[in-house]
Amino acid sequence: MGSLDGRIAWVTGAGTGMGLAGAQHLAAAGATVVMSGRRGDVLEREAAGIRNEGGKAEVEALDVSDAPSAQRVMGAILRRLASRPSASAVATLPTSAIDARPTMP
Secondary structure, X not given: OOOOOOOEEEEEOOOOHHHHHHHHHHHHOOOEEEXXXXXXHHXXXXXXXXXXXXXXXXXXXXXXXXXXXXXXXXXXXXXXXXXXXXXXXXXXXXXXXXXXXXXXX
């Protein structure tokens, strides 16, 4: 059992680079990783790699700069969480430019 068993982690920018590395580490620790990014084909390939290593990975392709798409994906993740009584948290790993923008007061 991993330290994140039963948890869902949403990783943006998960197709390559730091986002992919984060998704791989979270999956290795036991989390079900929801991988997001713009290139669905890349996400599907990398999610298959995580599953081949025994991890749990799902894909939700989107452009995080499109707020309605991001809200749709978050809603889907929250519905999954609600349907799993043992799932206790959603973790996100911000790796995209939109996540790095400062918040305005």
